[in-house]
Amino acid sequence: MFSPDPTANNSPKESAATTSKKAPRVLSCVQCQQRKIKCDRQSPCANCIRSRLRCIPAPTVGPRQRRRRPQERDLVERCRYYEGLLRQHNIPFEPLRQDPAVTQGLVANPTFDQVTAPDADKPSSPSSTAYSETVSETRNIWHAMNQRSHTHDPHDDSSDTSEEDAVRLTEIRKAWNSFESNDSLLFGVRDSFVNLRSLHPDQNQIFRLWQIYMERVNPLIQVVHAPSLQKSIIDATTDLSKADPNLVALMFSIYSVAVHSLTPEECQAAFSTSQEYLVIRYQFGCQQALLEAEFPRTISRDCLVALYLYLISLKSACHIQSLSSMLGVAIRIARRMNLHIESSYANGKSTPFEAELGRRLWWSLVTFDSRICEIADHQGSVLDPTWDCKVLANVNDFDLRPEMKEPPTSQPYPTESIFVAVRSHVSEFMRQDPSNLDFINPIYKSIASKSHGDGTVKALETYLEENYFKFCSLENPLHAMTIWHTRSQIAKLYLTEHFAKYTEPSQQHNVAASEAATLHATTLLDCDSKLLTSPLTKKYEWFANSYFPFTSWMYVLKDLKISPLGNSAEQAWISMGENYAARGMYSQPYNHPFYMLLMRAIDQAWEAREQAFRSIGTVPSQPQMIFDVRTKKERAGLDSQQSVKRWGVKNMVNLERLSLSEAFTPPKDKDLDFENLMEPAYDESGQPELDMNLVAHEFLWE
Incomplete structure (x- = not known):
């Protein structure tokens, strides 16, 4: 006599519980999913x-969900369509389903007034341009690949792309991170015998360096949140x-840039x-x-900030074109982190705290990169209209808190x-300015927009004077720095x-325009x-x-x-004499290349x-600057004809053809004699040899 099945009398609730406790399905491993082979x-x-x-196991999933009814499927598809419209227009919403592979849209650039007005409740400026409704969306290839084909029957559940077959961006990144790779492309191999703890200063000096950083460096770049970082340190x-x-x-990096900001005497x-x-x-x-932090593949903001500060500390002892290449690495890392895309901060993807710090880092990077590219060859700058990161809010660090839910209000x-906020306005104008784009890449002019009013320099100048400078005091060091640097x-x-x-x-040559340009250069x-x-x-x-006005000097002298x-x-001549003294050129050797x-x-x-004064029967009084220049020429034993012959500087006859990059050719044979700087060093062809450390440190940076 056989016994009855013990499960035959189980209640429906017990049956449901048994079903829900089924072992989760085992999916194909990540490698097999990528290679599209059976696992x-x-x-x-x-x-x-x-x-x-x-072999990297894929995350396990529960049993397949029940087939959706056609009506339910239609509602879900419609919700996804509406979510896409909201996302395109950068409107905050709570998505039906959080998808890590969601498409990130790239909205058109907002106008200058709309993104920077101190008070959102104030009416917009009459000069504001209309907000562009055009949306250029950057799509995610993995998200697109995982979508259900529209040629399949929408009521047939078998046509759905299963979770098992879906390839997620997070899984791809996880697979790449699993590889043991050599990240010593730039700094060599990590020296395992170096104890980093021994390279740190003692605690008293750590906080002294932190104080120097906060006083001298942080106000001008603002790439860290001082209150939270101080606690972490x-x-x-x-x-x-x-x-x-x-x-x-x-x-x-903070130690390095803090020491860099001191003079040798102050450091000693x-x-x-x-x-x-x-x-x-x-x-x-x-x-x-x-x-140690594997910086070439990092997605950590702290690590990128460390690389950026390290590059700042290098600039007085590094070939300018090498520094430009290194900055390219930092910019690529920032782009991988989507710091340049405003939509990457929207719809809950980043907290307001992280979003503002990300914007600060991006703007600081691109403005520094713009200056380095300007010195090197005026090419390759990323200060162009191909990205849409907002300008910075004028807020204090204590207005930014990690737990905040709403973005901070820019203060009036x-x-x-204030320095970084104003500088972001100027840089925003520069990247949209057709005149500036002529020297970067003219093709960008077709996608540039007017950042403020009619897009003129005068409109920008008026905006900054009325919204920032009139509230500043020249007795405040940071305010004075902001006003004079921006002007x-x-x-x-x-x-x-x-x-x-x-x-x-x-x-045609315009005398009035030339005189106006000379006036701007002397300003x-x-x-x-x-x-x-x-x-x-x-x-x-x-x-x-870092901002030696070489172009202004050369234009004024040419005119x-x-x-x-x-x-x-x-x-x-008065302005040049004052700047000659302010830049310490009286103490510079005559044989310095620049x-x-x-x-x-x-x-x-x-x-x-x-000669012009002699033609009218008089003689001009000789400025101290001219006396210094001619005295140094005499000490060097060079008269005007010998200078032209031995230097071979052909571009000196036509100053408008002068190229900065030509002066950055490093010496191949001999080094400059630092023990006797007053005696020029020449190669076999009669050209002056250039020492790159001297060029960068003594002229472009100091």
């Missing part, structure tokens, strides 16, 4: 064993061996150690820490981030506009002199040194040679002025 679903699978690959110093590698790299007084020694020590520590008064950049924009307009063959020199001579901005001198008795000639170019041009322009 035996073992761990490791036969295919991976045969191919000698690391305090926690890390209790046991540096357990600190996060990204934080360790960031700490070393503060740490009783030479600046050269500390810079080498902390930069080496930063290299090792970046290797000066804050600790110098505005003058530079006017000058660039002139260059773009009057370099066209169809444009730039005046602003630069004020920055370098004011005791208030002394602590920001390391930054101002003075053509029109030695022009209306603005007298003021131009100073040879500059002083030769000064001498030629003054000779033209002397």
Whole structure:
């Protein structure tokens, strides 16, 4: 007599519970999914064993969901369609289903007023342009690949793409991260014998360096959130061996850039150690820490900030084109993190706190990159209209909190981030300005938009004066730095506009336009002199040194040679004399490569002025600058004819053909004799040999 089935009398609830406890389905491993081959679903699978690959099991899933009814399917499809429209127009919403592979849209650039108005409730400026409704969407290839084909029957569940067959971007990244690879492409192999703890300063010096960073560097770049980072540093110093590698790299980069911001005398007084020694020590520590953090494939903002600060600390001792290449690596990492795409911060993808810090890092990177590219060859800058990151909010760090749910409101008064906020406005204008794009890539002019009002430099200048500068005080160091640096950049924009307009063959020489351009160039020199001579901005001198106004010098000298008795000639010589002194050129050697170019041009322009005065029967009073230039020429034993013959600087005759990149050709045979800088070194062809460290450190940066 057989016994009845013990499960025959189970209740429906018990049956449902038994069903729900079924073992989850085992999916194909990631490698087999990528290669689109059948997997035996073992761990490791036969295919991976045969191919000698690391078998990565796919995440397990529960039993298949029940087939949706046609009505339910239609509703889901309609919801997805509406979500897509909301996402395209950058409207916040709560999605029906969080999908890591969701498409990230790239919206058109908002207008200058709409993204930067301090008070959202105020009516927009009459000069504001209409918001563009055109949306250019960047699609995700993996998301598109996983969509159900529209040729299949929508009511047939068998036509759905199963979770097993779907290839997710997160899985692809996970597969790549599983490989053991060599990340020593830039800094060499991580030295396992180097103990990073021994390279850290003691705790007192750590906080002294942090204080220097906060006083001198942070106000001008604002790439860290000081309150939260300070807490992290305090926690890390209790046991540096357990600190996060990204934080360790960031700490070393802060040490490096803090020491870099000091003068040699200030460094010796503060740490009783030479600046050269500390810079080498902390930069080496930063290299090792970046290797430890695997920086080439990082997605950590702290790690990218560490790389950026490290590059800033390098700029006075690095070939400018090498630095430009290294910055390209940092820009590519930032793009991989989608820092340049505004939609990557929307719809809950980032908190308002992370979004603003991401924008700060992106703007700081691209403005630094723009300056480096300008010095190197005026090519390759990413300050162009192909991305849509918003300009920065004018807020204090204490207005930013990790737990905040709404973005901070840009303040109508000066804050600790006023410098970076104003600079982002200027950079936003530059990347949309047709005149500037003429020198980067003219093809971008077809997609550029007017960033403010009618898109003129005057409109930008008026906006900044009315919304920022009138609330500032020149007694405040950061406010003074913001005003004079920005006004110098505005003058530079006017000058660039002139260059773009009057370099066209169809444009006739315009005396009034040339005098206006000379006035803008001398304004730039005046602003630069004020920055370098004011005791208030002394602590920001390391930054101002990066903006030697070489183009303005050369344009003014070229114009003075053509029109030695022009209306603005007298003021131009006064402005140049003040800047000559402010830049410390009285102490510079005559045989320095760029100073040879500059002083030769000064001498030629003054000779033209002397000749013009002689023609009217008088003699001009000789400025101290001219006396210094000619004295150095005599000491070097070179007269004008010997200079032309031995230097072979053909571009000195036609200054408009002068190319900065030509002066960056490193010496191949002999080094410049640093023990006797007053004696020029020449190669066999009679050309002056150039030492790159001297060029970068002494001229472009100081």
